[in-house]
Amino acid sequence: MNSLSPEVALSRISPELRPLLCSVVRDGRVGLDSSSCLRITDLKSGCTSLMPGPCCDRFKLHIPYAGETLKWDIIFNAIDPELPPDFIFGEDADFLPEPSELAHLVSWDAGKPECLLQLVKELLQQYHLYQCQRLRDSSRLLFEYGSLLEDPNYGHSMEIYAGRKNSWTGEFSARFLLKLPVDFSNIPVYLLKDTALDPGEDVALLSVSFEDAEATQVFPKLYLSPSIEHALGGSSALHIPAFPSGGCLIDYVPQVCQLLTNKVQYVIQGYHKRREYIAAFLSHFGMGVVEYDAVGFTKLTLLLMWKDFCFLVHVDLPLYFPRDQPTLTFQSIYHFTSSGQLYSQVQKSYPYSPRWDGNEMAKQPTAEGWRDCKSESESSLVFIIKHRGHCQGSLLAWGSALCYICCW
Structure with missing residues (x-):
């Protein structure tokens, strides 16, 4: 199989067929x-060598x-x-589509550039019915x-590849591919910007492979479009x-579906909570x-x-804030x-609750005191940032015992 870029492949096609x-x-x-x-490979010509090129007409x-x-x-x-x-x-070889169901073949018009693509789509609809019929060899898979x-959530968004033989056991096996009805429209746009050019529709696909007719070995796998995978934190962020x-x-x-929906809601909620939190600190x-x-x-x-x-x-602030706790870094x-780097210390362990309100997070943080610390090779200045008053509802109640250490 020779793999060519789309433009190179098209340049070898007969000009009359190129559109x-x-x-x-x-x-x-x-x-x-x-x-x-869709991709095309293995370009060939049925014309004689006397016909001037390009003249590829089969692929x-x-x-x-x-x-x-x-x-x-x-x-x-x-x-x-x-x-x-x-x-x-x-x-x-036993796939025999019904010609009467192929409107773009019955009324073929080579002058319409989209005619071949529409014909392929009609053939795929016939192919789907052909694969569904093959499920009759397994009552369990036919029930599924x-x-x-x-x-209605799944019946019209499903592809099936059935009747293939497991390479190890020779068993009848099948794969179901389903488009999950999850709404991605409210994911913040900035999370979708770092994906490849024109990645296609935002979609989640669930593939479930049955490796035998009795469904004793079933392997599910979730596929996310590049933009959605990026928005949810990468391929390792979601385990089904x-x-x-x-x-x-x-x-x-x-x-x-519910697991993925919850994940999306966490991301959306995190964006709005982070914005609320930042606004509180600005205020x-x-x-x-x-x-x-x-x-x-x-x-x-902040400069304090x-x-x-x-x-x-x-x-x-993490992607799944406020569910996940923020990280504080104190820097001299x-x-x-x-x-030669400015001395800093990361603080991850401090009182925190995701239920605290954004405005209360930023109320009255004060430097309460400091104390000297010594180690074998250096001494450090330790600041304790502590919230003044009660902690309920206050995000800066984190600061009830936060320490900042810098070389002295």
Whole structure:
């Protein structure tokens, strides 16, 4: 298989056929996995060597479907480009689509650039029905399919690849690919900006592989579009539960949906809570605010003073704030480490509750005192930042026993 860039592949196609292929290569997102485009490889020509090039009129089309890649051969006739193409469906020799259901084949119009792409989509609909029929070889898998089909949340957003043989056991096996009905529209835009150009629709796909007909070995896997994976904290941020022994898809899939929905809500809530928190500090500290993240509200730096001693406090707010506790870093503006860096100390252990209100977080922090500490090689100045008054509802009740250590 020769892998070519889309533009190089198109340059080798017969000019009369090129508009049809442009639509496939550039706009060809089909099925549930909208992040993967159709690809063409193995370009060949059925013309004689006397015909001037480029004259490629046959190729292999790679189609993402249910976690597999279908490879269909498409054969045109460059000498008579008005004719519709022939298809060879790879390993699925018994796949015989119903011609009457292929409107763009029945009324083929080579002058319409989208005609081939629409025909491929119609063939995929027929292919889906073909795969569903293959589930009849397993009553258990047919039950799984039927129960999902009756649920409007999943019945129309499902791809199935059935009847494949497990390479180890030779057992009948199948894979279900479902688009999960999770709303991503309220995720803050800034979290979606660092993804690849045009990554496709924001989508979550659940793949569930049954490695035998009786469903004794079931392996689920969650796939997120690049933008959503980035927004939720990376590929390691979400772990779905194992498929329960004796469980059913119609019970398992909603659990994964709810887990993902909760994760999305945590991210949205965290954004609004961080913004509330930063606003409270801007209000209470005003001139003491050195800088802050005005887009994602993930960082804040304060310049504080106890008597005549000034120091910086860096606050890092995590993605899942307030569920996850912020990190405080105290930094001297006078003293350096042996490597030439300003001395700092990270503080993660302090009183904290995610239920505290944003405005109360920033009330009346004062430097209560200091004490000298000594080690074998250095002495340190320790500041204790303590909240004055009661702690309920106060985020800066964190400071009830925060220590800042800098080289003295």
